[in-house]
Amino acid sequence: MTDPAAFLPYSRQAIDEDDIAAVVAALKSDFLTTGPTVGAFEAAFAAHVGAGHAVVVSSGTAALHIAVLALDLGPGDAAIVPSLTFVATANAVRYTGADVVFSDVDPDTGLMRPQDFADALDRAGDRNVKAVLPVHLNGQPCDMPAITAIASARGLDIIEDACHALGGTIGSRKIGDGSFSSMSMFSLHPVKAIAMGEGGVLTTNDADCAAALRCSRNHGLIHEEASLRNRDAAVGRDGTRNPWYYELHEPGFNYRASDIHCALGLSQLRKLNGFVARRQELADTYDKALADLAPLICPVPRISWGTSGRHLYPVLIDFDKIGLDRSDVMRTLHDAGIGTQVHYFPVHRQPYYADLYPGIELPGADRYYERCLSLPLFPAMADSDVAHVADALRTILTR
Secondary structure (H helix, E strand, C coil), X not given: CCCCCCCECCCXXXXXXXXXXXXXXHHHCCCCECCHXXXXXXXHHHHHHCCCEEEEECCHHHHHHHHHHHCCCCCCEEEEEECCCCHHHHHHHHHCCCEEEEECCXXXXXXXXXXXXXXXXXXHCCCEEEEECCECHHHCCCCHHHHHHHHHHHCCEEEEECCCCCCCEECCEECCCCCCCCEEEEECCCCCCXXXXXXXXXXXXXXXXXXXXXXXXXXCEECCHHHCCCHHHHECCCCCECCCXXXXXXXXXXXXXXXXXXXXXXXHHCCHHHHHHHHHHHHHHHHHHCHHHCCCEXXXXXXXXXXXXXXXXXXXXXXXXXXXXXXXXXXXXXXXCECCECCCCCHHHCHHHHHHCCCCCCHHHHHHHHHEEEECCCCCCCHHHHHHHHHHHHHHHHC
16 A cells, blocks of 8 residues: 555645645746746647647636636526536536536436437527536546537537546547537646646637637736727827736636646646556556456446546445445445545535426436445555555445
8 A cells, every 4th residue: 555554535636846846936936926837837738638729727617617708608598517517517607697407417427428418408498508518527528529519510619627537538639629619628626637736727729719718817807909999098109009008898807827836737737648647557457456346336337439537436336235325335434544535416406406497307417426436546546555445345345
């Protein structure tokens, strides 16, 4: 094990001395925020995923918020969101005043399938659905070619919620390269593929969209001379632009990321390929170690149309057959020094959304939630940690 005396969390960041040195260098620089490291990180991130533009913000939730704003969602509009996700995916739509139409998911993978998307569109009725936000749950991508075909036929925009999926692929394309969506968004929270502390990134191939996102993250302030409306205030007597001048055409938000956070993100980005490769090795080790526990405990099936960023390692447990509820299993594992988590309680069943949209039945989401449990997975784990988790689960089944 990594450390026999240490508690094994379900996930944690991997910070090395070079990450610390990068942050210290930012602290010693002339810029703590809105400096050159922000642009350097954005350029490196865009290059890594193969996108034309990357826009970094203060959190994944901030990224979702300004993404839906960039599509002009508002009261009277609606967006399709799978129920198996973190609440932020749906909340970002509600921030604009638009409605959420929840889709069901595959009961074994938790992913929104093309038919789930089509069914949600049918249930939307005459609502003005403008967008869909597929969620690449656990790191596995949705079937984006099929989902894109449906969205294109209806004239809908797509925002990929790729918070879990940095480092994954769809066919031969990297997630985030813009092949299947208007925008992709990523979270760089400490438990994600790379860490910024808190941070989020949007990628797009549309230069106008990227400019709108950057404006929205910075209070809505406009500095570009060609877009300024008040020429008398914007231009001096000599005909040159007044360097202090900016305009506000529509309020935005303070969603900027600092140079300190981007310095950490840039250092971590250099290690992403290694992090993802190690996560995949651990997942393969889990698959072998847990094979004899089927069908009572089974890994979530792997999809065939892409590769996973391996943010999480979830298993499906038949709690009824083993005679224990999920809390019992989690407590027993905790006592053995093993942390676990549940991803996620279906959002359509959260009290706010159940009150707002009563009577929704999504059996796939409910079935996935009933059985899922996320086991420890992070790059610093040793193979012996996987064996420890598997042995603890095996002990639970033999009681």
